[in-house]
Each structure stands twice: as structure tokens, then as C-alpha cells.
Amino acid sequence: MHAAPQLLLYTVREAWWPVxxxxxxxxVVHACVTCARLRAQTLQPIMGNLPxxxxxxxxxxxxxxxxxxxxxxxxxRKGRGAITVKAYICIFVxxxxxxxxxELASNLSSEAYILVLKRFISRRNKxxxxxxxxxxxxxxxxxxxxxxxxxxxxxxxxxxxSQSIKFHTIPPYASHFGGLWxxxxxxxxxxxxxxxxxAHLTFEEFTTAxxxxxxxxxxxxxxxxxxxxNDFLPLTPxxxxxxxxxxxxxxxxxxxxxxxxxxxxxRVELIRQHFWARWSKEYVSELQQRIKxxxxxxxxxxxxxxxxxxxxxxxxxxxxxxxxxxxxxxxxISRVADIRTANGTTRRAFSxxxxxxxxxxxx
Numbered sequence: 281m282h283a284a285p286q287l288l289l290y291t292v293r294e295a296w297w298p299v300x301x302x303x304x305x306x307x308v309v310h311a312c313v314t315c316a317r318l319r320a321q322t323l324q325p326i327m328g329n330l331p332x333x334x335x336x337x338x339x340x341x342x343x344x345x346x347x348x349x350x351x352x353x354x355x356x357r358k359g360r361g362a363i364t365v366k367a368y369i370c371i372f373v374x375x376x377x378x379x380x381x382x383e384l385a386s387n388l389s390s391e392a393y394i395l396v397l398k399r400f401i402s403r404r405n406k407x408x409x410x411x412x413x414x415x416x417x418x419x420x421x422x423x424x425x426x427x428x429x430x431x432x433x434x435x436x437x438x439x440x441x442s443q444s445i446k447f448h449t450i451p452p453y454a455s456h457f458g459g460l461w462x463x464x465x466x467x468x469x470x471x472x473x474x475x476x477x478x479a480h481l482t483f484e485e486f487t488t489a490x491x492x493x494x495x496x497x498x499x500x501x502x503x504x505x506x507x508x509x510n511d512f513l514p515l516t517p518x519x520x521x522x523x524x525x526x527x528x529x530x531x532x533x534x535x536x537x538x539x540x541x542x543x544x545x546x547r548v549e550l551i552r553q554h555f556w557a558r559w560s561k562e563y564v565s566e567l568q569q570r571i572k573x574x575x576x577x578x579x580x581x582x583x584x585x586x587x588x589x590x591x592x593x594x595x596x597x598x599x600x601x602x603x604x605x606x607x608x609x610x611x612x613i614s615r616v617a618d619i620r621t622a623n624g625t626t627r628r629a630f631s632x633x634x635x636x637x638x639x640x641x642x643x
Contacts, residue, residue, distance in 0.1 A: 285309050310637060318595050320587050320634035323580070325615050333375045333409065340520050341404045343375040345411040345461035348385075349468060355482045364480055369490065370396045372404070373464040375411075379517035380464055380497040382490040384483065390435040397439070409446045413458055451616045454629035464497070471496055579614055580606055580635060587634040588619060588626070598634070599623075 283291070285305040289298075298304055309315055333343040350368035368388060372381040381404055383396045401407075440447040450457035471493045481489065498521060501514035580586070580603050587598040601621035606614040618627050 313636065314596075316636050317587060317598070320589075320595060320598075320636065322589055322632060322634050323578075323630040325579075325613055325630050328609050328611055328613060328615065331375075336376070338376055339405055340377050340379050340517075341372060341374045341381065341400075341407050343409045343411075344407050345373045345375065345458060345464075347371050347373075347413055347458065347461040347465055348388075349465045352472075352486070353480060354384075354486050355480050358482060367483070367486070369468065370400075371461060371464050371468055372400055373461045374517070375460065377517045377520040378460075378500075378502060379521055380468070380494055382468065382494045384487050384490055386483070393436055394439050397436075401443070406443060407445055409448065410440065411448045411450065411458065411461075413455065413461075414449045414452045451627055451629045453632050454616070456631065457629065467497055468493060578635075580617055580630070580633065582606070585636045586619060587636065588621070588628055589632045589634055601626075 285302070285308075288309060289301045289305040292298060292305070293301065348368050348370055351366040352369065353364040354367045355362045356365050366387070368385045370383040370385050370393070372383075373379070381400055383399060385392045385396050436447065455462055472489070475489055475493065476486070495518075498517040501516055503514045505514055582603050582605065584603045586601060586603060587595070588601060589598055599621050601619040603617050604620045604625060605618040607616045607618075608614045615630050616627060617630065617633060618625055619633070
């Protein structure tokens with residue numbers, strides 16, 4: 281480990297006078313692997329375009345993300361002698377309408393999760409695609425959730441396959457890939473802390489509180505509020521949840537037909553189609569804003585030596601490896617890579633990868 285180039289040159293000049301000392305000191309510091317590991321910085325690729333699942337109109341929860349929150353403490357029964365047990369909140373977030381569905385799971389097991397999924401399908405329709413966190417996204421106090429996703433992922437995927445549901449997981453240690461449902465978890469906890477507080481509720485009472493929180497979250501406006509009192513009310517997820525039956529057949533576009541020629545059912549369908557027209561014009565346009573990651577960093581190449589960042593370890597403890605493969609997105613920009621380390625090959629997002637400026641030089 282070296283000091284800064286200026287201090288290093290000053291120290292060397294106390295005994296020797298190197299030729300072209302400034303450039304030599306800079307080269308030595310730059311080529312030192314230890315120094316490079318201490319000043320390593322992760323990559324921040326430019327923010328990508330929204331996936332097609334977020335922009336294509338469809339039934340509520342046709343494409344959704346799922347996440348767990350908790351644990352929460354509930355009473356096993358009422359009356360004296362009741363004890364508190366752990367339970368977990370399962371959150372489903374619709375990719376298109378931002379609608380939220382909350383379920384309470386009694387434990388972390390594949391059976392409990394499949395029962396939650398069955399209740400969700402019975403009430404909200406069968407989704408075509410479900411996106412979920414990777415088990416390695418949980419650290420510290422959430423390691424129970426990590427073990428659950430690691431041990432039960434195969435059983436969950438088998439059940440999803442039997443129901444013709446595509447089950448996707450995001451890359452390890454890349455929770456920002458699931459920002460949509462992470463925000464849903466944050467909003468759910470925000471209201472639960474204010475509604476429940478420190479009270480211990482039974483399973484039925486807590487389920488009732490969850491449904492009330494769900495109603496609040498589904499009443500949030502999707503579009504900016506207008507200052508004009510004569511303007512339309514803002515769109516909310518509830519507009520799409522109650523706008524049509526879950527298993528109603530597809531209907532033709534009625535927006536160009538005269539109102540007098542429509543039946544009562546068609547008028548209700550026309551109102552739903554107006555909701556989707558406003559969704560396309562008002563809500564989708566707001567999603568194009570990028571508040572960060574506006575500039576692109578240099579793309580990683582194969583065989584590049586990198587460090588794998590761990591949030592709970594100092595830089596000198598980070599694993600060293602080489603890039604073996606990158607995965608470009610639809611926009612041609614890579615955000616995930618496979619890395620070969622001493623313990624095997626692992627996959628990480630660029631936000632957890634620190635490229636080293638040198639490959640085979642040391643000091």
C-alpha cells in the first residue's frame with residue numbers, strides 16, 4: 281500500500297533522486313493492486329428503458345412482482361396464555377397498474393407460499409409472469425427470507441410451471457432490479473407502523489389490517505393532481521381493479537362508437553377503455569423521467585479483473601475474479617456479468633462489480 285504520488289515521491293527523494301520521479305510515482309501507485317482494491321468503485325450503467333411488461337396494457341396482476349416483508353409478531357390465539365409467533369407479509373405488485381395485493385403467511389415454507397399464491401390467483405386472476413427477488417438479496421436480519429428462497433425456489437417454480445406461470449428471479453445482490461416491489465414493501469410498512477403500532481393482533485385481526493392498508497395503497501393517484509376543479513379525478517389502481525370482471529372476455533374498441541348505440545354493459549366497458557386511454561397518455565409518459573444513472577459508464581469486457589463488492593465486508597476482503605460473460609440488455613447495454621472466482625462462477629449486477637485498472641501487475 282502506498283501514499284499519494286506526491287508524498288511517495290517526497291519520501292523516496294530523502295534517499296534517492298529518481299529520474300522523472302513524478303510520472304514514476306504515479307505509475308507505481310496506479311499499478312499497485314492493493315491500492316487499486318482500496319479505491320475501487322462500482323459501475324453505474326445508464327438507466328435502461330422500461331421493460332415491455334410495464335408499458336403494455338393488460339389485466340391487473342397479469343404481470344406482477346412478489347416480495348416478502350417481516351417478520352411480524354401475531355398472537356396465536358385470544359385470551360390469557362396467548363403467545364406471539366412470527367408471520368410474514370407477502371406483497372404482490374402489478375407491473376402495469378401499480379396495484380397492490382397483500383397476504384399474510386403463517387410461516388416461511390413452500391407450502392405456505394403456494395397457499396398464498398392460490399389465494400392470490402383465486403381473487404386476482406392467474407398471472408402470466410411473476411418476478412421475484414433472489415435469495416441472496418437478503419442479508420443480516422433477513423437471512424430467514426434468504427434461506428426460504430434458496431431452499432424452496434425449486435418447489436415454487438415447479439408449481440408455477442404446472443399453472444403455466446413464468447417465474448423470473450432478478451440477479452443476486454441487485455435489489456434495485458426489483459425497485460417496484462421494494463417500494464411496495466416500504467409503503468406497506470409505512471402504513472402498518474401507523475395503524476398497528478406496537479399492538480399484537482391475532483391472525484384474523486392482522487389480515488383485516490392488511491386489507492385496509494391494501495385499500496389505501498390502491499387509492500394512491502398514479503398521475504399528478506390537477507389544480508383545475510373541473511378536471512378529471514386522477515387515475516388510481518382501484519380504477520383498474522373494479523373496472524371489469526377478472527375473467528371477462530376481451531371486447532372491441534368502443535371509444536369511437538356513438539354513445540346512443542351502446543348497451544348498458546358496453547357503456548361500462550367504454551368507461552374502462554377510457555381509463556386505459558388516460559393511463560397510456562398520463563401515466564406512461566411520467567415513467568420516462570430519469571432521476572439518476574443518466575450517463576453511461578465504460579462497459580466491462582471479458583477477462584477483465586474485478587472485485588466483487590460485499591456491503592458487510594471491507595474492501596480488502598472483497599473477492600477477486602475475472603469477467604467470463606456479460607449480458608447485454610435490449611438497449612445493448614450490459615448490466616449483469618458472470619465472474620470466475622477462486623470458489624467458482626457467480627453472477628452479479630454491475631452495481632456490485634469494481635473493475636481494477638490493472639490485470640497482471642503487482643507491487
